[in-house]
Amino acid sequence: xxxxxxxxxxxxxxxxxxxxxxxxxxxxxxxxxxxxxxxxxxxxxxxxxxxxxxxxxxxxxxxxxxxxxxxxxxxxxxxxxxxxxxxxxxxxxxxxxxxxxxxxxxxxxxxxxxxxxxxxxxxxxxxxxxxxxxxxxxxxxxxxxxxxxxxxxxxxxxxxxxxxxxxxxxxxxxxxxxxxxxxxxxxxxxxxxxxxxxxxxxxxxxxxxxxxxxxxxxxxxxxxxxxxxxxxxxxxxxxxxxxxxx
Amino acid sequence: xxxxxxxxxxxxxxxxxxxxxxxxxxxxxxxxxxxxxxxxxxxxxxxxxxxxxxxxxxxxxxxxxxxxxxxxxxxxxxxxxxxxxxxxxxxxxxxxxxxxxxxxxxxxxxxxxxxxxxxxxxxxxxxxxxxxxxxxxxxxxxxxxxxxxxxxxxxxxxxxxxxxxxxxxxxxxxxxxxxxxxxxxxxxxxxxxxxxxxxxxxxxxxxxxxxxxxxxxxxxxxxxxxxxxxxxxxxxxxxxxxxxxxxxxxxxxxxxxxxxxxxxxxxxxxxxxxxxxxxxxxxxxxxxxxxxxxxxxxxxxxxxxxxxxxxxxxxxxxxxxxxxxxxxxxxxxxxxxxxxxxxxxxxxxxxxxxxxxxxxxxxxxxxxxxxxxxxxxxxxxxxxxxxxxxxxxxxxxxxxxxxxxxxxxxxxxxxxxxxxxxxxxxxxxxxxxxxxxxxxxxxxxxxxxxxxxxxxxxxxxxxxxxxxxxxxxxxxxxxxxxxxxxxxxxxxxxxxxxxx
Numbered sequence: 001x002x003x004x005x006x007x008x009x010x011x012x013x014x015x016x017x018x019x020x021x022x023x024x025x026x027x028x029x030x031x032x033x034x035x036x037x038x039x040x041x042x043x044x045x046x047x048x049x050x051x052x053x054x055x056x057x058x059x060x061x062x063x064x065x066x067x068x069x070x071x072x073x074x075x076x077x078x079x080x081x082x083x084x085x086x087x088x089x090x091x092x093x094x095x096x097x098x099x100x101x102x103x104x105x106x107x108x109x110x111x112x113x114x115x116x117x118x119x120x121x122x123x124x125x126x127x128x129x130x131x132x133x134x135x136x137x138x139x140x141x142x143x144x145x146x147x148x149x150x151x152x153x154x155x156x157x158x159x160x161x162x163x164x165x166x167x168x169x170x171x172x173x174x175x176x177x178x179x180x181x182x183x184x185x186x187x188x189x190x191x192x193x194x195x196x197x198x199x200x201x202x203x204x205x206x207x208x209x210x211x212x213x214x215x216x217x218x219x220x221x222x223x224x225x226x227x228x229x230x231x232x233x234x235x236x237x238x239x240x241x242x243x244x245x246x
Numbered sequence: 247x248x249x250x251x252x253x254x255x256x257x258x259x260x261x262x263x264x265x266x267x268x269x270x271x272x273x274x275x276x277x278x279x280x281x282x283x284x285x286x287x288x289x290x291x292x293x294x295x296x297x298x299x300x301x302x303x304x305x306x307x308x309x310x311x312x313x314x315x316x317x318x319x320x321x322x323x324x325x326x327x328x329x330x331x332x333x334x335x336x337x338x339x340x341x342x343x344x345x346x347x348x349x350x351x352x353x354x355x356x357x358x359x360x361x362x363x364x365x366x367x368x369x370x371x372x373x374x375x376x377x378x379x380x381x382x383x384x385x386x387x388x389x390x391x392x393x394x395x396x397x398x399x400x401x402x403x404x405x406x407x408x409x410x411x412x413x414x415x416x417x418x419x420x421x422x423x424x425x426x427x428x429x430x431x432x433x434x435x436x437x438x439x440x441x442x443x444x445x446x447x448x449x450x451x452x453x454x455x456x457x458x459x460x461x462x463x464x465x466x467x468x469x470x471x472x473x474x475x476x477x478x479x480x481x482x483x484x485x486x487x488x489x490x491x492x493x494x495x496x497x498x499x500x501x502x503x504x505x506x507x508x509x510x511x512x513x514x515x516x517x518x519x520x521x522x523x524x525x526x527x528x529x530x531x532x533x534x535x536x537x538x539x540x541x542x543x544x545x546x547x548x549x550x551x552x553x554x555x556x557x558x559x560x561x562x563x564x565x566x567x568x569x570x571x572x573x574x575x576x577x578x579x580x581x582x583x584x585x586x587x588x589x590x591x592x593x594x595x596x597x598x599x600x601x602x603x604x605x606x607x608x609x610x611x612x613x614x615x616x617x618x619x620x621x622x623x624x625x626x627x628x629x630x631x632x633x634x635x636x637x638x639x640x641x642x643x644x645x646x647x648x649x650x651x652x653x654x655x656x657x658x659x660x661x662x663x664x665x666x667x668x669x670x671x672x673x674x675x676x677x678x679x680x681x682x683x684x685x686x687x688x689x690x691x692x693x694x695x696x697x698x699x700x701x702x703x704x705x706x707x708x709x710x711x712x713x714x715x716x717x718x719x720x721x722x723x724x725x726x727x728x729x730x731x732x733x734x735x736x737x738x739x740x741x742x743x744x745x746x
Contacts, residue, residue, distance in 0.1 A: 049410075052414050053414070054410050054413070054414055074416045074418070075416075077416040078415065078416035080414075081415075082411075082414050084407070084411060086407060088405075088407045088408055088410065088411030089408075089411075090408055090412075090425065090426070090429070091408075092428075092429030092430075092433070093425075093428075093429065101412065101415065101417075101425060102415060104412070104415050104417030104418070104421045104422065104425065105415050105416045105417045105418075107417075107421070108418060108421070109418055109420040109421050109424070111421070112417065112418075112420070112421035112422075112424050112425055113424060115425070116424060116425065116428045117505065117508040117509065117512065118505055118508060119505050119508070119509070162415065
């Protein structure tokens with residue numbers, strides 16, 4: 001459990017004149033499930049973007065499997081999957097085509113082309129969409145025609161189909177009803193592999209606001225004004241901690 | 247005294263002031279020699295020649311026009327998309343290529359599209375002689391560059407977050423590219439592609455006037471022999487072709503989720519690319535240059551063209567563009583505002599259709615029957631033709647607009663004209679001006695056509711230089727044309743950006 005998969009060393013990120021992240025140090029070990037708490041605008045999304053390599057920090061070093069992002073090849077980078085707060089689905093593609101996009105990394109160009117022409121196999125996509133409780137009537141619907149909750153689950157299915165071991169999720173339970181939240185939370189944290197069987201423990205960092213969902217996490221990180229205020233085991237979380245960040 | 251403030255509505259009408267100098271010159275240049283001819287031209291519109299012989303000619307000529315128009319459209323739309331992709335930001339972001347290459351390609355395409363297809367046609371005829379495929383190539387060269395700009399602009403609208411999201415999946419670069427650009431490309435084709443087919447047909451007609459087959463050629467020959475009844479037979483048949491093609495394409499729905507249709511389009515795409523490449527190679531290696539000694543003679547810097555004369559021609563071309571743009575912008579809202587009733591609207595629509603239908607050289611030659619050649623006459627021709635096009639857009643937008651404001655104003659007792667102006671047109675003025683900014687790019691390029699026919703500006707000089715094989719002058723004129731068009735495009739781009 002102690003081998004570090006992701007590490008941030010003294011990370012700062014400045015956008016224009018605003019310091020969004022301020023000297024962040026963080027180690028994420030394999031199999032750890034971490035909840036990231038903080039007010040809106042505290043730097044949660046930026047932290048996730050730094051962790052998945054989408055934005056380069058102004059200062060500091062990010063390491064995945066003890067290597068910097070520049071040293072990693074495409075296959076290694078694809079071991080991280082992200083569920084974005086704003087979902088970032090391709091609006092003009094259908095729900096199943098969007099989910100199939102999660103398979104682009106492990107397939108060649110011909111697969112991408114077939115996916116766009118709608119002649120690729122959607123079997124795997126449908127399986128994950130079913131797991132996310134998406135009804136088959138929406139499979140071929142364009143994203144822009146779906147409700148907020150349906151879009152959210154398409155984004156989650158796209159992330160799950162990638163079969164990555166490291167999950168970064170930015171408020172993935174938005175737009176979901178309480179019953180669905182439990183299902184989706186189990187799917188995200190329990191790591192269901194492509195054959196619908198359990199595999200190596202999934203490492204997850206999930207940004208959220210709802211405190212009632214913290215039970216399934218090992219660690220809680222509190223962030224405020226781009227700084228980590230606490231990084232503690234869940235059992236040690238006190239009201240005092242929350243008062244510091246909210 | 248309050249400071250004068252211009253809004254989009256007043257800016258739409260202000261350019262009509264160009265009619266003051268224009269009208270002055272036109273009145274001074276009037277002559278009565280050809281009024282009878284003009285009268286005959288108008289009467290013939292209602293009495294076109296119809297017999298077996300002409301019907302066979304019409305079918306044959308329309309076939310040629312459709313073939314040239316269709317193939318030039320197909321090739322230019324496909325290669326336009328390809329060049330659009332490689333001149334868009336997203337391509338360079340995905341492949342991590344320095345932006346330097348992006349700027350080079352864009353600049354190259356800007357130069358290519360700055361020269362009108364008629365100029366390319368005239369130039370290619372001089373080099374290769376009259377040839378059926380010259381029409382296709384002459385249209386394709388600038389059209390590929392024009393289409394690439396539209397495709398690139400659409401690709402620029404791809405949400406950066408979608409790019410980040412696909413990039414984060416770490417898919418192969420080509421997979422990421424095709425996934426991101428597929429729908430913007432298809433949508434651009436749906437919204438813009440069919441309009442370009444109409445443009446291709448119009449360009450084929452105009453090139454026909456300069457000797458490259460099709461119905462344009464017959465139109466020109468009928469005009470030269472003053473056979474107006476025959477001329478109108480060709481014009482009406484062209485009108486039927488344009489109306490029919492519009493109706494057919496309105497019926498066609500492109501469903502991207504239809505597997506067979508998707509495979510069919512992909513096959514057409516690939517075959518066109520292969521065919522175009524092989525034909526291009528065949529054309530290059532199997533054609534002897536006629537009347538053209540060597541490409542290097544284009545770049546000799548000596549010329550008999552005096553600097554003063556040359557600057558005068560440039561100035562004439564710029565004035566011609568400004569005057570025509572003024573008419574094209576202001577005439578449609580002015581006429582619609584004044585004659586704002588249902589019967590008038592029908593007549594205005596028919597008149598606008600005729601202005602779009604009749605090729606500019608024919609309009610100009612008709613006007614020359616009672617007016618001496620001048621910048622004003624050329625500007626009036628170009629302005630009227632383009633007013634026909636801008637009015638089509640204005641009609642479409644006004645017809646689809648919410649009329650509640652207009653009705654509310656009328657119910658307050660405000661006059662119909664004022665209600666139309668403030669309740670309807672004022673809401674369209676901004677987008678109308680933005681479209682006119684785009685249109686003025688085309689007007690600058692089109693000055694070449696009226697220049698050649700109407701003895702004004704650089705177009706006329708180009709024709710003269712080509713006729714005397716003065717290749718150095720041709721180069722200078724083309725550079726001047728290109729520079730005017732590029733500067734115009736930059737200015738219009740700024741105006742368009744501030745309006746959208």
